[in-house]
Amino acid sequence: MLDADWTDANVLKVLGDRYRLDAYHVFPLRCSDSTAVAWHVECADASTVLVTQYLARDELPAARRALGMSEFCRAAELSVPRVRPDRDGDLLCTLPDEGTLHGTCSVVDADHGAGGLRPYTRDQAEHMGLALGRMHQVLAGYPLPSQEPVGAERAWAVLCAADAVAAHEAASVQIVARGAAARHVALALQQIRRYLSTHLAELRGAVPAPKDLTAHAIHGQFMPPYVQAATGLPVVSGFLARTGYVAWEVARAAFNPRTVAQGQDWQVRALALLYSYHKAHEHFPVAELAACPRLAALDMLCTPVSSAAPAEWERHVVALRRLLDALPELDEALRHLFSAPRRTV
Known part of the structure; x- marks a missing residue:
């Protein structure tokens, strides 16, 4: 009703x-x-x-x-x-x-203002990592909103390629009906289908199984515009209050498609967020943080774009391509980052 x-x-x-x-x-x-x-x-x-x-x-x-x-x-x-x-x-x-x-x-x-949608800077990424690490420590003791992750929180782990394609196609029909250009959406869908067929199984095989990942209450959409990081400690709003995999939420924050797709220093910003998270939540398993690039890629593969703006679909595909191409480099950077003495990224 x-x-x-x-x-x-x-x-x-x-x-x-x-x-x-x-x-x-x-x-x-x-x-x-x-x-x-x-x-x-x-x-x-x-x-x-x-x-x-x-x-x-x-x-x-x-x-x-x-x-x-x-x-x-x-x-x-x-x-x-x-x-x-x-x-x-x-x-x-x-x-x-x-x-x-x-x-x-x-x-x-609402005196903190509206959250921006521009790609965040390295300093903002560091502040976001600290804020998210502290928040997850607090939420570890919060009652579970549901018995287990559902929806987008688990789609990356359970959807087969055919079901993921169907989800993207269903979203495309809805957003074309709302005014998106069918040609732009079709091009993005073509790329996503190809990435699903060539990368889904490999990515899943390289991350911990869901049963081995830390899961508890999470924010659910810790990313712009719900994180206002213009100055100092970010102001966080827009809680969804979900049960989810902690590393999944960290991955989505570190490898936000807008930040990955725009600018040449997106890896530096992502690593800054991950290292700051590690400093704030030092007992969180490093192996789960090291899986974040692939968890982010899996999330992009299995979570449809909801915006009718053609730029959002293009940005999604560009971010996915950049992230997949950079996985070996990110693996090496993360090994060095978490094995070296604490320092500034």
Whole structure:
């Protein structure tokens, strides 16, 4: 069941009535998710909050888990925006169906600004590695959101080539319907099919089996725009609160397709993130960190591009090609990195 979108006036009323916030300026945000709508709202106390209305009621348990994990990390003094409770102390504010205005929302501090989508620098990569290492230490003791990894968190380990191709093709149909150029998507699909047929089995054979990888509660999308790393310690938002393989999340952060595809020093940035993670979480198995380049490649092979922008599909393929070509070089660099005395990358 989907609730109706609120108007700007509805948002202001909810903030006043349920959060005791004197707000005056509402900026609707463009959302790619049809199950939620969001606004940035300026308040009279000079603060800015992000208001998210959840339209799909079956998504509310996941939203509650994500907000709870966010507050758990903030309580552990990680750099995470505050989730504001409503007047009843609930992180999810639900208006009764019998009222003239109904629905469910959350309110989160947004004074840190929006996360950028530019490739991160080496310094930012180091800060991201430190932040992710500290976060994983905190989340190691967090209740599991699910009994085992599901969805994208395990697709890299279980999808056969045919099923991975089918997933990419299904995503391509959806994004072409949303306006993507069919020619650009077809070219990307051709490359992905070829890489799946030539590399999937080899990559899986070179990484630890899933049963041998560390798994616990993870953020779920620790990458831009949910990591704001413009200055100093990154501000982390956008929690999905999933059960997942820790090295998988590290790999996706270190070898983010945008960073790998753009610029010539992407390997330096990736190694900086991995080494900083190792410094922050020194008891995490080095063998799992050494598997990150291949885990990232497996993730790119098995996770479809969701954007309708042709540049995203091209970037995905370029990143995958660069990463596959660089695996021997990265293996040598990681062997040296983790065997040498601690130093700056």
